Amino acid sequence: MLQVKQLKKAFDGFQAxxxxxxxxxxxxxxxxxxxxxxxxxxxxxxxxxxxxADSGHIQFQSQEITNLAPYKICHKGMARxxxxxxxxxxxxxxxxxxxxxxxxxxxxxxxxxxxxxxxxDETLEVLDIFGLLELKDRSCTSLSYGDQKxxxxxxxLGSKPELLLLDEPTAxxxxxxxxxxxxxxxxxxxxxGLTILIxxxxxxxxxxxxxxxxxxxxxxxxxxxxxEDIRNDKxxxxxxxxxxx
Ligand code: ADP
Ligand code: MG
Numbered sequence: 001m002l003q004v005k006q007l008k009k010a011f012d013g014f015q016a017x018x019x020x021x022x023x024x025x026x027x028x029x030x031x032x033x034x035x036x037x038x039x040x041x042x043x044x045x046x047x048x049x050x051x052x053a054d055s056g057h058i059q060f061q062s063q064e065i066t067n068l069a070p071y072k073i074c075h076k077g078m079a080r081x082x083x084x085x086x087x088x089x090x091x092x093x094x095x096x097x098x099x100x101x102x103x104x105x106x107x108x109x110x111x112x113x114x115x116x117x118x119x120x121d122e123t124l125e126v127l128d129i130f131g132l133l134e135l136k137d138r139s140c141t142s143l144s145y146g147d148q149k150x151x152x153x154x155x156x157l158g159s160k161p162e163l164l165l166l167d168e169p170t171a172x173x174x175x176x177x178x179x180x181x182x183x184x185x186x187x188x189x190x191x192x193g194l195t196i197l198i199x200x201x202x203x204x205x206x207x208x209x210x211x212x213x214x215x216x217x218x219x220x221x222x223x224x225x226x227x228e229d230i231r232n233d234k235x236x237x238x239x240x241x242x243x244x245x
Contacts, residue, residue, distance in 0.1 A: 001024045001025065001026045001060070001061060001162065001163050001195045002022065002023070002024035002047070002058070002059070002060055002163060002195075002197065003022070003023050003024075003057070003058070003059040004020055004021055004022040004023075004043070004047065004056070004057070004058050005021055005056055005057045005058075005059075006019055006020075006021065006055070006056040006057070007019070007020040007021070007043070007046060007053055007055075007056035007057070007058065008020075008053065008054045008055045008056050009042060009046055009051060009052075009053055009054055009219075010054055015219055016039050016042045016219050017039045017042050017043055017046065017053075017219045018039075018218065018219035018220045019219070019220045019221065020039070020043050020046075020056070020216065020219065020220070020221050021214075021221040021224070022043075022214050022221065022224065023224070024163070024195060024197055024212075025195075025211075025212065026195055027189070027193055027194075027195055028189075028195060028196075028211040028212055029185060029186075029189050029195075029196045029198070029209050029210050029211055029212075030195075030196070030197050030198075030210060030211065030212045030213070030214065031197075031198050031199070031200055031206045031209070031210035031212070031213050031214070032044075032197065032198070032199045032213075032214045032215075032216055033199070033200060033201070033203070033206055033213060033214070033215055033216070034215060034216035034217055035201075035217075035240075036201070038216045038217060038218065038219070039216050039218070039219040040167070040168075040199040040216055041167055041168075041199065042219075043216065044080065044165055044167050044197075044199065046058065047073075047078075047165065047197075048070055048073055048074075048078060048080050048165065049065070049067065049068050049069055049070040049072070049073045050070050052067045053066055053067055060073070060076060060077075060078060060163070061076070061077070061162065063076065074159065074161075077160075077161050077162035077163065078161055078162070078163045078164075078165065079156040079157065079159045079161035079163075079164055079165070080156060080164070080165035080166070080167070081149075081152045081153050081155075081156050081164075081165070081166050081167065081169060087140050087148060087151055087152055087155060088140065089139075089140045089141050090139075090140075091139075091140060092136065092137050092138060092139055092140070093127070093132055093135050093136050093137070093138055093140060093143070093151055094123060094127065094136040094137060096140060096151060096154075096155055097123050097126050097127055097132075097151070097154050097155055097158050098119065098120070098123040098158075099155075099158075100155045100156070100157075100158030100159055101119050101122050101123050101126065101158040101159075102119060103158075103159065123158070124136075126154055126157055126158055127154065129154075129157070129187070129188075129192075130150055130151070130153070130154040130157075130184065131150070131180075132147070132150065132151060132154060135147060144177075145172065145173070145177070146173055146174065146176075146177030146180060146181075149169065149170075149173065149177070149181065150180065150181070150184065153166065153169065153181075153184065157188070157194075161194070162194075162195060163194075163195045163196075163197065164188070164194055164195070164196045164197070165196075165197045165198070166185070166196065166197070166198040166199075167198075167199050168198075168199050168200060168201065169181050169185070169198060169200070170182075170200065170202060170205060171201075178202070178205065182205060182208060182209055185198070185209050186209060189209075198210070206227075207227050207231070210227060211226075211227075212224065212225065212226065212227075213225065213226075213227055213230040215230060215233075215236050215239070217239040222235050222236060222239055223235060223236050
């Protein structure tokens with residue numbers, strides 16, 4: 001689904017991404033882990049075109065996408081949620097999801113039918129998957145933080161992506177909200193066959209949901225593979241112990 005090769009990105013001489021390598025197999029949940037400042041969000045921004053790489057390659061479904069504009073990458077079938085909440089707060093839950101469904105279908109400028117009447121069923125289906133049906137007429141600002149985060153993922157899904165990127169989806173959540181997100185990720189993977197790439201600092205969660213893990217250390221990929229191999233990897237253990245000490 002996705003291949004990242006020898007990716008580099010510096011900010012004013014600071015090498016935030018020094019040598020990132022990643023391969024995401026179709027249909028798997030893959031996690032990028034690493035301590036704060038390792039470069040996880042920067043890597044996501046490079047993959048989605050929100051930042052320009054200095055060198056290296058990114059291929060999505062065997063097509064070169066390195067440094068394409070974000071909207072072009074999105075239309076190829078990649079969607080993301082941001083580490084910070086990213087919703088239209090003046091709209092209802094329903095309207096937020098419908099906007100994203102409409103945008104993908106390019107019906108948002110249909111001259112003859114008011115966009116509100118279009119694709120109601122599809123929007124309701126997305127809301128149902130996410131357990132948001134009961135909240136559909138609520139304004140977004142009235143939702144709990146956890147529900148806002150779920151809504152943000154629903155919005156990302158509205159564009160019917162092949163690959164969904166989630167940057168620390170459980171950051172700042174209670175354990176109950178975290179469990180909800182974990183179940184959601186598993187459901188999207190199992191029932192919808194979605195390929196999912198996440199960053200996460202909670203190791204327990206990572207080992208629970210991911211079929212493959214990539215470890216980023218100071219902008220460099222130091223390991224990637226099966227969770228049990230990552231757990232036993234000496235360089236990973238050293239990097240983490242090094243950070244802790
Ligand atoms: P992570 O998501 O793993 O916590 P980030 O990708 O956010 O790490 O950041 C990696 C490093 O790059 C950090 O040292 C951060 O301060 C730096 N960085 C990130 N974005 C910028 C930017 N726009 N300008 C300058 N430095 C940045
Ligand atoms: Mg981050």
